[in-house]
Amino acid sequence: MDLRIVWENFLNTVKLEVSSLPFNTWFKETKLHSLNNGKAIIIVPMPIHKNHLKDNYQDYIIETLYNIVGYNYDIEYILDEELKEENNNINLEINDNKDIKQNSNLNPNYNFDSFIVGNTNKFAHAAALSVAEKPGAIYNPLFIYGNSGLGKTHLMHAIGNYIINNSNKKVLYVTSEQFTTDYLGTNKKDDLGTNYNNVEFFKSKYRDIDVLIIDDIQFFGGATKTQQEFFHTFNNLYSDNKQIIISSDRSPDDLKLLEDRLRTRFNWGLTVDIYPPDFELRVAILKKKMLSGGINKNIPIDVIEYIASNIGSDVRQLEGSITRLIAYSAIMSGQEITLDLAIEALKDYVSKGISDKNDIHKIQKKVAEFFQVTVEDLKSKKRSSNLTFPRQVAMYMCRKLTSESFPKIGTEFGGKDHSTVMHSCDKIEREMRNNRELTNIIDKISKELHL
Numbered sequence: 001m002d003l004r005i006v007w008e009n010f011l012n013t014v015k016l017e018v019s020s021l022p023f024n025t026w027f028k029e030t031k032l033h034s035l036n037n038g039k040a041i042i043i044v045p046m047p048i049h050k051n052h053l054k055d056n057y058q059d060y061i062i063e064t065l066y067n068i069v070g071y072n073y074d075i076e077y078i079l080d081e082e083l084k085e086e087n088n089n090i091n092l093e094i095n096d097n098k099d100i101k102q103n104s105n106l107n108p109n110y111n112f113d114s115f116i117v118g119n120t121n122k123f124a125h126a127a128a129l130s131v132a133e134k135p136g137a138i139y140n141p142l143f144i145y146g147n148s149g150l151g152k153t154h155l156m157h158a159i160g161n162y163i164i165n166n167s168n169k170k171v172l173y174v175t176s177e178q179f180t181t182d183y184l185g186t187n188k189k190d191d192l193g194t195n196y197n198n199v200e201f202f203k204s205k206y207r208d209i210d211v212l213i214i215d216d217i218q219f220f221g222g223a224t225k226t227q228q229e230f231f232h233t234f235n236n237l238y239s240d241n242k243q244i245i246i247s248s249d250r251s252p253d254d255l256k257l258l259e260d261r262l263r264t265r266f267n268w269g270l271t272v273d274i275y276p277p278d279f280e281l282r283v284a285i286l287k288k289k290m291l292s293g294g295i296n297k298n299i300p301i302d303v304i305e306y307i308a309s310n311i312g313s314d315v316r317q318l319e320g321s322i323t324r325l326i327a328y329s330a331i332m333s334g335q336e337i338t339l340d341l342a343i344e345a346l347k348d349y350v351s352k353g354i355s356d357k358n359d360i361h362k363i364q365k366k367v368a369e370f371f372q373v374t375v376e377d378l379k380s381k382k383r384s385s386n387l388t389f390p391r392q393v394a395m396y397m398c399r400k401l402t403s404e405s406f407p408k409i410g411t412e413f414g415g416k417d418h419s420t421v422m423h424s425c426d427k428i429e430r431e432m433r434n435n436r437e438l439t440n441i442i443d444k445i446s447k448e449l450h451l
Contacts, residue, residue, distance in 0.1 A: 005201045007032035009068050026053060035103075040065060040073035043080060049314040069205075070178055071103055103222060104164060104171040110157030116288050118281030121151060124272040128155045132162035133136035135169060135211050135243035139270035141234075145248045146274035149314030152247040156213045159245060169210035176219040177405040179206075180226045181416060207236050209451065211243040215433070217266075218248045219407035221257025222415040227275045231262055238265070257415045276313030283308045289319045299325075311346065321346055359402045359449075360412045367394040368446055392424035397402075397442060399425050401449065 007030075014027050026049060033041040042049055042061075043206075053061065058075060112132075117125050124144055131142045140161075144152050160171045182205065186198045206212065212233070220227050237244055248255060251273065252266035277285060286304050303325075311321045314438050328345035329337050361375075368375045371390035378391045391413065398409045399421070406418035413421070432439045 003032045005197050008197050041076045044077050105173045106160045107157050110154045111161050112158045116284050120275035124274045127272045128159050132159040136241045141244035141269040143246045143266050143271040145251050149316045150274045171211040172209045174212040175215045182227050183226050206233050211246040215247050217246050221411050222417045227259050289322050299337050302339050360398050363397050395421050395424040396428035
């Protein structure tokens with residue numbers, strides 16, 4: 001990673017967001033010294049810069065740097081004189097293997113040892129381990145698909161962590177949203193009116209690696225230019241025998257919003273699916289959760305089996321039910337965990353069927369009812385004014401009331417591009433500032449949703 005390009009991108013971003021006086025005073029003469037061991041060291045011209053940047057811009061610097069490199073660094077400020085005293089020569093390249101691991105965006109807790117194997121995921125597990133042992137040699141690309149919460153992301157991180165711990169290969173894990181954000185960043189112009197450095201930084205990040213792991217590829221749907229860039233990135237890595245690992249909530253053939261040439265390439269390697277865990281695997285997952293979580297309460301087997309039978313197949317929901325049960329027991333003065341207590345503590349989980357919850361669909365339905373249109377109208381490509389405005393309101397509310405990304409929301413609205421969602425959100429937000437009636441409408445709908 002070229003630190004000079006990273007810092008040029010950083011300063012160009014700051015210059016657009018901070019007025020000229022503070023930029024010229026506090027940022028213009030700074031330099032990036034290194035990105036090592038989770039720490040970003042920034043060279044500043046005078047001691048006063050240390051305190052002022054730390055006291056007034058620390059969170060902003062961390063966030064801006066994260067948007068550029070995809071990793072949260074702690075920030076440290078240093079003077080040129082201090083560098084000379086410590087005999088540290090500025091090095092513009094990060095070659096230390098530890099830095100490679102940190103810049104990979106991998107969660108060290110997601111490994112093969114912590115992945116529970118059962119009948120419904122053993123093939124995917126075996127394929128993932130094979131790729132981890134010989135990246136780029138077999139099963140390239142590896143395409144893993146299945147419903148949310150079944151362990152796709154866990155397996156992908158496990159592959160990356162295994163490769164990092166057993167080789168010197170460079171691994172990068174990103175979501176499809178992060179890839180899209182980075183690609184959009186290549187359009188930013190520098191002081192010379194060109195985007196050359198941004199493009200070079202993007203290519204370096206995504207092509208000067210040995211393993212690319214990209215999560216939730218389905219959110220590329222509708223983003224034509226992002227798909228085109230990923231097509232070129234894929235070809236570059238594949239031709240160099242670099243490993244590509246992709247996940248989705250559906251098979252390549254079912255990704256109708258993606259270009260045919262991409263879907264064809266996804267089938268070049270090995271495609272594996274993960275099924276919802278059966279009863280035995282759900283029981284094993286719950287026991288593992290209790291063991292790894294250090295839960296010292298005795299949870300009877302009939303309680304575990306009740307949860308495994310009634311809470312659904314999403315692994316996160318299963319794990320969350322244990323957390324809720326323990327918290328409920330503590331609130332009830334440390335009451336002993338029994339089947340009756342579990343039924344009481346988890347009644348909302350069971351009755352509401354949390355696996356079927358979809359807040360975007362709820363918002364679409366409520367907005368459609370208010371404006372007297374149909375959900376299908378909101379998802380359609382019709383552009384009449386009586387549909388465009390409700391659609392923009394619905395997109396805005398989805399962004400504000402859920403944690404879903406712009407690409408995900410666009411997909412749920414008939415495959416709209418993420419930029420369309422962003423434009424809709426910005427437009428409604430601006431209009432609300434001067435339109436009290438619109439604000440009241442959105443408040444009314446929000447209260448009825450109970451999200």
